Amino acid sequence: MSAAGADVVIIGGGLHGCSAALHLARAGVRALVVEKNYVGRHASGVNAGGVRTLARNEAEIPLALAALELWHHIGELVDDDCGFESFGQIRVAENAADAAALQQREARLQALGYSHERWIAADELFLRVPALSRHCVGGLIALRDGAALPYRTTAAFRRKAENLGQIFLEGTRVLGIRREGNSWVVDTSAGTLSCRVLVNCAGAWADAICAALGEPVPLEAIGPMMLVTLRMPRFLEPVVLGTGRPLSFKQTAEGTVLIGGGRLSRVDRGLETTELDFRELAASARTVRELFPVMRGAVIHRGWAGIEARMPDEIPVIGPSSTAPDVFHAFGFSAHGFELGPIVGRITAELITTGASALPIAPFSIRRFAGHAPD
Amino acid sequence: MTLASRYDILVIGAGPAGLAAAAESVAMGLRVALVDEQGAPGGQIYRAITTTPVQQRDVLGADYWYGEKLVAAFERSGAGYSPRTTVWAVTREADEFQIGLSCDGGAQLIRARQVILATGAQERPFPIPGWTLPGVMTAGAAQILLKSAGLVPGGTTVLAGSGPLLYLIAAQFTAAGARVECLLDTTPAGRWRDVLRHAPDFVASPYAAKGWSMLRAAQRMMRIVKGVEQISAIGAGKLDGVRFTTGGHTQDIPADLLLLHQGVVPGINLSNAIGCAHHWDAAQACFTPTVDDWGATSIPGITIAGDAAGIAGARSAEARGTLAALHAASALGHLRTAQRDAQAVAPRRELERWNRGRKFVDALYLPAPEFRIPTGDTIVCRCEEVTARQVTETVALGCTGPNQMKSFLRCGMGPCQGRLCGLTITELIAKERGVSPAETGYYRLRFPVKPITLGELAALPQTDSSVDAVVRIKR
Amino acid sequence: MFKRLPDLAAFHPDARALAVTIDGKPFAARAGDTVAATLFAAGLADCRTTPVLGSARGPFCMMGVCFDCLVVIDGQPNQQGCMIPVGEGMRIQRQQGARAVAAAAGPADGMTPEAQP
Incomplete structure (x- = not known):
């Protein structure tokens, strides 16, 4: 098998790999995506679907805001609305300490020139989230944030990339990479591929590629757990986040309620399985019960976790390899990469086609882990 | 009964496999609990055997009442028993398993070193036009109403599908004095010719005589239409009638109850969610957990007994329950391999006897593709x-x-x-x-395998440490 | 659809009648029956409408597998009628789509979501 003239091989068929393939196609560069399972198998297909600029690490804010513009016109990019709805996201303060922290954050962001997070007092909070327990005192709102359907989104990026001529090899495992002259050779379970440029979008498995390139990274495979209820009548529009305790809470268009927030399952990266920790989920349930009394009798009927990569500083690795030519990374999104998907693919395509990105990506350089010893 | 925080063996399901497994385990001196969703032991095959209002014994028949012996042996064994208890998760926890279950609206987590799944079978999906209408239900559901509540069809009733259970139910209704208008048999015409090679085995099996007598009884009591190729349930908001096609000829008959049956398949939601390996069983056209001849799965410590590990019927299930218990006891180091094998001789002999004729039944009653x-x-x-x-x-x-x-x-x-x-x-x-x-492949199934309320989940204890501390002192 | 075997009372003299209501109407249920069996005994074939298309459904499997027998019991929605024994004084309601859910889950500090604009 040959790469059929592809210039770029992208390892990993998650949202970021699919987005890179799509943006490369738009730039006229042929790419091939190698995916060991099927597109969207892990975190990309089963995350909470939050389209969130709220509560971002400051380094990520420029990217998140640029991505949000793409989300608001996502249909123009991928010919599918991806189930995107913009009802805002709100981070609630449950006490004075939470409120002080959130108001300080608002002030800091304003000083940096950002206005997408705004403090709202209790009366506006309860107007926007009537079902919220009355002990809450206010919150930070990002009005243009929202949520989308993760698997549908990933599938839409893939479909559009494919329609523009990119190739997806599913059920194909990367066994090794090597340099031959000015080319990269990728040995896969379905044969050998050759290309000019390699893109590492391998998510929780991306560190193996980095190690092969001689730039090991301290990546941890995590599985943020989620629960979903049976359908309930509509009682909630915005996505609600916790401040002092982990919670992400949203009601989907069909009425089911999705409970997440970063409590972690046990992960077996080799077997690609996760095992839920019900004591941790019980803690989530307690948070929900306290914040939303309406949920007491809600029926939980499925829990799961999607495997993804977390970096120690909880921001991704984006940009060129520090050791090898013509290799670019986009991984380690640390449980908040979904919203960034549309923009990071564009950044990767820009880096490949022009050598630079208009957005500030220096904080995401792999160089920050230089000196990390492999496990 | 209040469940303890730890067991050597937890058995899930109180049908023949679970009853036998629990009784055998406790006889070997192990700490055992049997948990079951129903309020009384018996599973579906012996459903409500200790509580049924149907006391005229020929209605449900001798094979049903055989279950009394099994339940009595279980009750004598002294195994822990928690009825109305739903298991919604089984996860690994160090070298044990943590079992999430709910009883009387309260959830708890308990631990066991070995888990035996005896979760039985369910009726195979039988998707025909109109099968969601009120008035359409599974034949097994109607049988459960008979066994547990003494309710029998009272209007215009049509039975449809294939398989021995369909005729057994027809016979039970008839014995109870209920009228069945018509039985639409979807066994493909000509299937008999295809399965004759398995017939000698069947004729030698304990099922043959009963099978023939059921068929003859049904033929006397109701209209039987053979070789039915298509069935639709007709009605708006509720069942009004049944449309069926046989030999290219379509007709409508009025009905207010349509009972569907197309055989049974293993209930795999729990074993799938636990992560046990499964395979496609072409002879039974279903996914089945992959087990060895003790019922051991791909996950050490999880053993499956009875129809949940592949359909073979109640008496086989009983033998497989005993074998699963022997395996679990041996895995716990409680029984040497030689002892285990010696004690397995009798149940293996039973198993062989009751598995005779299975190939014939599977081949004859494999539902036609148009009904799957x-x-x-x-x-x-x-x-x-x-x-x-x-x-x-x-x-x-x-x-x-x-x-x-x-x-x-x-x-x-x-x-x-x-x-x-x-x-x-x-x-x-x-x-x-x-x-x-x-x-x-099949769906990846997720915990909780049965719904629980958020309130129940929230009420789980925060940490294990208090529970652990108590246990350590006891040990 | 279903009728009780005529001679049951003779076999089980201790089988009591339980006073329950079904959609507000009184009904004498048989102790030992499940809620779903009680609905059949009351001559009802349907027990809910679906939250997706609003289609009528009735109990289908009677063994806890299909979840078509979901009803509201004593104000709690999504109860599996075939798995729950009927009890004295029980209020059984047929479940209407997803609508019953919040009403039963109770007010959030005095407010039900439906009461909100």
Whole structure:
């Protein structure tokens, strides 16, 4: 098998790999995506679907805001609305300490020139989230944030990339990479591929590629757990986040309620399985019960976790390899990469086609882990 | 009964396999609890055997009442028993298993070193047009109403499908004085010719005589239509009648109760969610946990007994329950291999006897593809009301497997968690793609395998440490 | 659809009648029956409408597998009628789509979501 003239091989068929393939196609560069399972198998297909600029690490804010513009016109990019709805996201303060922290954050962001997070007092909070327990005192709102359907989104990026001529090899495992002259050779379970440029979008498995390139990274495979209820009548529009305790809470268009927030399952990266920790989920349930009394009798009927990569500083690795030519990374999104998907693919395509990105990506350089010893 | 925090063996399901497994385990001196969803032991085959209001014994028949012996032995054994208890998760916890279960609206986590799943079978999905109408139910459901409540069909009743249970139910209704208007037999015409090679084995089996007498009884008591090729339930908001086709000729008959049966398949939601390996069983057209001849799965410590490990009937299930217990005891170091093997001789002999004739029954009653793989507007996923056409159209969009289909259409994501659509979705995708069901695969199932309320989950104890501390002092 | 075997009372003299209501109407249920069996005994074939298309459904499997027998019991929605024994004084309601859910889950500090604009 040959790469059929592809210039770029992208390892990993998650949202970021699919987005890179799509943006490369738009730039006229042929790419091939190698995916060991099927597109969207892990975190990309089963995350909470939050389209969130709220509560971002400051380094990520420029990217998140640029991505949000793409989300608001996502249909123009991928010919599918991806189930995107913009009802805002709100981070609630449950006490004075939470409120002080959130108001300080608002002030800091304003000083940096950002206005997408705004403090709202209790009366506006309860107007926007009537079902919220009355002990809450206010919150930070990002009005243009929202949520989308993760698997549908990933599938839409893939479909559009494919329609523009990119190739997806599913059920194909990367066994090794090597340099031959000015080319990269990728040995896969379905044969050998050759290309000019390699893109590492391998998510929780991306560190193996980095190690092969001689730039090991301290990546941890995590599985943020989620629960979903049976359908309930509509009682909630915005996505609600916790401040002092982990919670992400949203009601989907069909009425089911999705409970997440970063409590972690046990992960077996080799077997690609996760095992839920019900004591941790019980803690989530307690948070929900306290914040939303309406949920007491809600029926939980499925829990799961999607495997993804977390970096120690909880921001991704984006940009060129520090050791090898013509290799670019986009991984380690640390449980908040979904919203960034549309923009990071564009950044990767820009880096490949022009050598630079208009957005500030220096904080995401792999160089920050230089000196990390492999496990 | 209040469950302890730890057991050597936890048995899930109080049908013949679970009753036998629990009784055998406790006889070996192990700490055992049997948990079961129902209020009384017996499973579905011996459902309500200690409480049934149907005391005229010839109505339910000798094979049903045989279960009394089994329940009595279990009760004498002194094994812990927690009825009305639903297991919603089994996860690994160090070298033990943590079991999440609910009883009387309260959830708790307990631990066991070995888990025996004896969760039985369910009726195979039988997706025909109109099968979601009130007035249409499974034949097994009507049998449960008879056993547990003494309710029998009282109006115009039609039985439809294939398999021995269908005729058994017809016979039981008749014995109870209920009238069945018509039995629509979907066993494909000519199937008998195909299965004759397995016939000698069947004739030598304990099932043969009963089978013939049931058939003869049914033929005397009701109209039987053979070789039925298509069936639809007709009505708006409730069942009004049944339309069926045989020999190319279609007719409508009025009905207010249509009872469907197309055989039974293993209930795999728990074993699948635990992560046990499963395989496609072509002879029974279903996914089955992959087990060895003790019932041991791909996960050490999880053993499956009875129909949950492949359909073989009640008496086989009983023998497999005993074997599973011997295996679990041996895995716990409680029984040497030689002892285990010696004690397995008698149940293995029983198993061989009761497995005789199984190939014939499987081959004869394998439902015709048209009753497993629907078309057009027929609902496939009852919970999310997804039709066969939607599934085939989504395959055409490039959706290759059940898990992707879930994400596209929400099929399998409703409260039944794929129990009533999983096999249909697999076979439908496989047929559309021209690949095997084995390659197509099945839903990845998730805990909780039975719904729990948020309040129940929230009430789980915060940490294990208090529980552990108590246990350590006791040891 | 279903009728009780005529001679049951003779066999089980201690089988009591339980006073329950079904959609507000009184009904004498048989102790030992499940809620779903009680609905059949009351001559009802349907027990709910679906939250997706609003279609009528009735109990289908009677063994806890299909979840078609979901009803509201004593104000709690999504109860599996075939798995729950009927009890004295029980209020059984047929479940209407997803609508019953919040009403039963109770007010959030005095407010039900439906009461909100």
